Amino acid sequence: MHKTVFSSRDLPSDLDGKARFARWQEMHIAKIGSVEFGASDNLPFEAEIEATIIGPLILGQMAGTIRQSKRQARNVADDGHDGYLLFINRGDTALAGTQVGRDYSIGPGQAALVSASEPSRMIGGDKNLWTNVVIPRDVLAAAFKHIDDRLAVCIDAESEALGLLTRYCRMIELGPPLVAPHLIAHVSEMVVDLVGLAIGAKGEAAEIASLRGLRAARSQAILAKIEDGFTNPDISARKVAQELGLSVRYVHELLEETGSSFAEHVLELRLQKTRQVLSSRAHDKLLVSEIAYSCGFSSLSYFNRAFRHRFGCTPGSAR
Numbered sequence: 399m400h401k402t403v404f405s406s407r408d409l410p411s412d413l414d415g416k417a418r419f420a421r422w423q424e425m426h427i428a429k430i431g432s433v434e435f436g437a438s439d440n441l442p443f444e445a446e447i448e449a450t451i452i453g454p455l456i457l458g459q460m461a462g463t464i465r466q467s468k469r470q471a472r473n474v475a476d477d478g479h480d481g482y483l484l485f486i487n488r489g490d491t492a493l494a495g496t497q498v499g500r501d502y503s504i505g506p507g508q509a510a511l512v513s514a515s516e517p518s519r520m521i522g523g524d525k526n527l528w529t530n531v532v533i534p535r536d537v538l539a540a541a542f543k544h545i546d547d548r549l550a551v552c553i554d555a556e557s558e559a560l561g562l563l564t565r566y567c568r569m570i571e572l573g574p575p576l577v578a579p580h581l582i583a584h585v586s587e588m589v590v591d592l593v594g595l596a597i598g599a600k601g602e603a604a605e606i607a608s609l610r611g612l613r614a615a616r617s618q619a620i621l622a623k624i625e626d627g628f629t630n631p632d633i634s635a636r637k638v639a640q641e642l643g644l645s646v647r648y649v650h651e652l653l654e655e656t657g658s659s660f661a662e663h664v665l666e667l668r669l670q671k672t673r674q675v676l677s678s679r680a681h682d683k684l685l686v687s688e689i690a691y692s693c694g695f696s697s698l699s700y701f702n703r704a705f706r707h708r709f710g711c712t713p714g715s716a717r
Contacts, residue, residue: 405447406418409421415442423435432476435468436467441524443462456531457570458529465523465524468518469517469518473517474517480514483530484511485520486531486564487528489527492523494521511545551598557596563589570585570589620642629692631694664694666708668695669704669705682717686714
């Protein structure tokens with residue numbers, strides 16, 4: 399267990415506010431991760447971060463006049479962080495954010511889960527205070543299935559699980575450092591378990607059923623987008639994800655549950671469409687290549703191979 403603190407108070411006193419902010423942001427990138435911050439225009443710049451490392455987890459706190467934060471695709475690529483962060487608003491004003499196309503707003507005492515592997519943004523007041531629990535992706539995903547369903551979902555300040563998690567984390571941060579490996583492992587497991595309870599990933603049957611219904615609806619929306627756009631050669635999982643406000647990772651995850659990948663769904667629809675058109679007398683004057691291209695194929699040789707493999711005959715013999 400190890401605790402780190404870095405503060406704007408530690409910066410050279412001869413720097414002006416703008417230079418202090420720039421230097422502090424550089425420190426954040428070097429010590430924690432790549433995030434683009436914006437400071438208040440109405441108050442002098444000040445910021446302090448406390449980070450307590452316990453096992454695979456980080457219990458952190460941010461305080462000061464940082465007004466907004468943004469993590470874009472280039473920031474994700476810069477540091478490769480792919481964990482989850484549970485933000486708990488301990489300030490007096492709301493923190494509003496966006497991730498995977500979902501908007502959220504957490505008032506005092508409320509919380510929301512975000513992913514470091516997806517672009518996100520958050521904005522608050524001139525002075526803010528929040529706690530975050532950072533959990534590696536493999537740890538949280540192993541503990542709870544379908545964790546991405548809970549991204550950007552507001553957790554009420556009255557949540558008993560959230561309150562217990564907050565108190566438990568503060569007790570760990572303020573207490574003497576833990577040394578014994580078995581105690582560190584126990585505390586880490588307890589924090590992960592409380593996070594799961596707080597975000598609803600470890601809820602009652604009704605909550606779990608609701609999540610399953612949400613996944614089913616999103617899966618159907620993805621399949622509908624594919625069916626509407628499979629003839630477009632440029633269709634991609636990324637474009638469908640953007641249109642639906644989901645992450646690419648989540649789109650692939652949902653499609654895996656259908657038994658076929660994104661590319662396999664698109665290919666099957668294109669092949670079925672070409673066979674239908676080839677067998678129609680209304681289109682017997684069209685060239686095979688014209689039909690293939692109109693159904694979304696961009697390579698005639700690939701189309702011929704795929705058609706023969708799928709239907710056991712050449713496209714020409716299917717007419």
